[in-house]
Amino acid sequence: DIQMTQSPSSLSASVGDRVTITCRASQSISTYLNWYQQKPGKAPKLLIYAASNLQSGVPSRFSGSGSGTDFTLTISSLQPEDFATYYCQQSYGTPWTFGQGTKVEIK
Amino acid sequence: EVQLVESGGGLVQPGGSLRLSCAASGFTFSSSWMSWVRQAPGKGLEWVANIKLDGSEKYYVGSVKGRFTISRDNAKNSLFLEMNSLRVEDTAVYYCAKEAREWLSMSDWGQGTLVTVSS
Numbered sequence: 651d652i653q654m655t656q657s658p659s660s661l662s663a664s665v666g667d668r669v670t671i672t673c674r675a676s677q678s679i680s681t682y683l684n685w686y687q688q689k690p691g692k693a694p695k696l697l698i699y700a701a702s703n704l705q706s707g708v709p710s711r712f713s714g715s716g717s718g719t720d721f722t723l724t725i726s727s728l729q730p731e732d733f734a735t736y737y738c739q740q741s742y743g744t745p746w747t748f749g750q751g752t753k754v755e756i757k
Numbered sequence: 758e759v760q761l762v763e764s765g766g767g768l769v770q771p772g773g774s775l776r777l778s779c780a781a782s783g784f785t786f787s788s789s790w791m792s793w794v795r796q797a798p799g800k801g802l803e804w805v806a807n808i809k810l811d812g813s814e815k816y817y818v819g820s821v822k823g824r825f826t827i828s829r830d831n832a833k834n835s836l837f838l839e840m841n842s843l844r845v846e847d848t849a850v851y852y853c854a855k856e857a858r859e860w861l862s863m864s865d866w867g868q869g870t871l872v873t874v875s876s
């Protein structure tokens with residue numbers, strides 16, 4: 651199975667900060683990488699698909715990049731509604747696997 | 758608007774069985790691959806299984822192979838997860854998700870149903 655490792659596991663940031671989350675795959679996955687946001691008690695929400703494509707309706711402050719084994723999710727200016735947990739997920743091969751999550755908290 | 762509504766969760770003893778359902782609306786169900794994803798209390802997300810448009814292909818995570826069966830009824834716009842030989846570690850919220858197959862992502866999710874395996 652392909653292992654996905656996110657860093658950091660958690661971070662504290664202020665409104666307006668630029669935030670970067672990284673995700674590393676245990677083998678090359680091309681650009682078969684998606685990012686999800688999850689708020690407490692809610693279902694996950696797709697933010698970025700195929701590494702760098704913004705899902706419809708997602709604010710443009712979210713962006714994704716990377717290919718192969720290393721990927722990043724960037725929030726250019728953190729907003730109050732962005733405090734949540736973020737997961738990367740590979741769809742290069744089954745079983746699809748997620749990173750362990752990055753919790754973004756208010757500083 | 759895509760709507761996915763899971764049901765069938767509850768409390769079951771170890772070794773027991775449960776059948777989850779997911780009612781879909783707002784899109785052409787028969788044209789969409791579908792997935793189940795679970796989340797143990799306080800833990801991360803784990804993809805469980807998915808199924809092709811006509812049910813001819815099914816894939817599972819190793820920990821549920823031979824115990825869980827994913828299926829669908831396109832005439833009733835419904836997705837199912839039959840869970841047998843349940844273990845304490847299967848305790849989780851189970852989400853159904855619609856795949857955006859062209860991008861191999863999960864674009865829409867239900868609200869989830871809680872399965873608790875405990876004696």
